[in-house]
Amino acid sequence: xxxxxxxxxxxxxxxxxxxxxxxxxxxxxxxxxxxxxxxxxxxxxxxxxxxxxxxxxxxxxxxxxxxxxxxxxxxxxxxxxxxxxxxxxxxxxxxxxxxxxxxxxxxxxxxxxxx
Amino acid sequence: xxxxxxxxxxxxxxxxxxxxxxxxxxxxxxxxxxxxxxxxxxxxxxxxxxxxxxxxxxxxxxxxxxxxxxxxxxxxxxxxxxxxxxxxxxxxxxxxxxxxxxxxxxxxxxxx
Numbered sequence: 176x177x178x179x180x181x182x183x184x185x186x187x188x189x190x191x192x193x194x195x196x197x198x199x200x201x202x203x204x205x206x207x208x209x210x211x212x213x214x215x216x217x218x219x220x221x222x223x224x225x226x227x228x229x230x231x232x233x234x235x236x237x238x239x240x241x242x243x244x245x246x247x248x249x250x251x252x253x254x255x256x257x258x259x260x261x262x263x264x265x266x267x268x269x270x271x272x273x274x275x276x277x278x279x280x281x282x283x284x285x286x287x288x289x290x
Numbered sequence: 291x292x293x294x295x296x297x298x299x300x301x302x303x304x305x306x307x308x309x310x311x312x313x314x315x316x317x318x319x320x321x322x323x324x325x326x327x328x329x330x331x332x333x334x335x336x337x338x339x340x341x342x343x344x345x346x347x348x349x350x351x352x353x354x355x356x357x358x359x360x361x362x363x364x365x366x367x368x369x370x371x372x373x374x375x376x377x378x379x380x381x382x383x384x385x386x387x388x389x390x391x392x393x394x395x396x397x398x399x400x401x402x
Contacts, residue, residue: 209389219379220392221390270390279390284331
């Protein structure tokens, strides 16, 4: 089946530093990659939608200069949390739409802790 | 935009009983309705989905029903087992941008 590999699975960083999270679709072309954030005991909140080769579309309230998304190829999308602060600590998870077929494949998630 | 309401937020059942989780959506253009099971610290796993041209779908102990007129859909789990304990999310998507909007989740606990 379709697999999205997400790395790292967990990361601890200091306030003010940047963290890059990578999602790679291993056996399909992800036309669209969605990035979600999930706080403890809460639902998945969509942060942004990225399409290969174009700028990401951010949801209302999500700072595009803080959460940099790059979707340089049909198999790789990255999320960089810049100047991280403790309130950015969360579970970040990507989901690839398999070639526009409405088949969403989730990565394994990244637990980010900012200290 | 789409708004998905999910109830109940917590559900506790005895092993062998049935569990029902209900969701409503606001956007009549939504046409894809998946259900996900998420265990603590793990990715959501698709357990069943339904598209708007179908009213009901079943896969062993799991079934989903969709009422397009009322804009609601439900997850039914029969003969529940302790390993069914998890958080369940419903979601809705429209074909125009493929975005999934999630409900707030239901914590299901199956007591042995």
